[in-house]
Amino acid sequence: MGGATLLSMDEQIQHVATIINSRAIEKSGRYLVAIAGAPGSGKTTVATALAQKLNSMQSDASAQISPRAVSISMDGFHLPRSVLDTMPDVKKAYARRGAPWTFDAPASLAFVRRLSAWASKKSSAPVIPEENIYAPSFDHAIKDPVPDGIVILPSVSIVILEGNYLLLDEPPWSEIGPLVDLRIFVQVDLDEARARVAKRHVAAGIEPTLDDALRRVDVNDYINGQLVQRRSVEMDLVIESIPIR
Numbered sequence: 001m002g003g004a005t006l007l008s009m010d011e012q013i014q015h016v017a018t019i020i021n022s023r024a025i026e027k028s029g030r031y032l033v034a035i036a037g038a039p040g041s042g043k044t045t046v047a048t049a050l051a052q053k054l055n056s057m058q059s060d061a062s063a064q065i066s067p068r069a070v071s072i073s074m075d076g077f078h079l080p081r082s083v084l085d086t087m088p089d090v091k092k093a094y095a096r097r098g099a100p101w102t103f104d105a106p107a108s109l110a111f112v113r114r115l116s117a118w119a120s121k122k123s124s125a126p127v128i129p130e131e132n133i134y135a136p137s138f139d140h141a142i143k144d145p146v147p148d149g150i151v152i153l154p155s156v157s158i159v160i161l162e163g164n165y166l167l168l169d170e171p172p173w174s175e176i177g178p179l180v181d182l183r184i185f186v187q188v189d190l191d192e193a194r195a196r197v198a199k200r201h202v203a204a205g206i207e208p209t210l211d212d213a214l215r216r217v218d219v220n221d222y223i224n225g226q227l228v229q230r231r232s233v234e235m236d237l238v239i240e241s242i243p244i245r
Helices: 009-026 043-056 090-095 105-121 190-203 210-218 221-230
Strands: 031-037 069-073 133-139 144-152 158-162 182-187 237-240
Touching: 009 031, 009 043, 009 182, 009 237, 031 043, 031 105, 043 069, 043 158, 043 182, 069 133, 069 144, 105 133, 105 158, 190 210, 190 221, 210 221
Parallel strands: 031 158, 031 182, 069 158, 182 237
Antiparallel strands: 133 144
């Protein structure tokens, strides 16, 4: 799937879900997917849709009780405000929140390493009951991560991680790619992503007008998007983010 594709987003999701489903069945263990892309590329939408599609492929009604696939945003690895408050330039830290250096990259890597070890241990009939795995979530109301806000049940066999910098080509982010089974990049026109993020800021009440929101995007999200599209590792699959009209 490359730049010449004319497939709709739904068709691309179906195609990728079919690939993941087939490869996950072949693998004797859990299957890990990492999805990266610029802010506003649609990573969260893609990851959520893939998980839903994969769960709909289950041959019985167990998906309603215990889904086989889950999607997890890496937003929970934002550095908390208490840490930003200790930085030399606090104003800049808040203005650039969302840049790579405002995330806990070592903790992100440690989490994916744990997932990778967890994925390799699954057998068809485990003798010892497994424990849940927890990941931090992000509470937009308090604007801070929540420890153990996400639970991954032992019944899960496909984990889809999504985040801007999951596949960045600089350490320690660059150590994540080899730990997963499939690397996906959501390709987007950066001007389209810019408009999406600005509209999101207005809808969330972060900025009062679209012009204010665009100015905010230009000094943070747009810069981050340029970095992601320029400095991500080689991907296994690319999904083209279709413009929203």
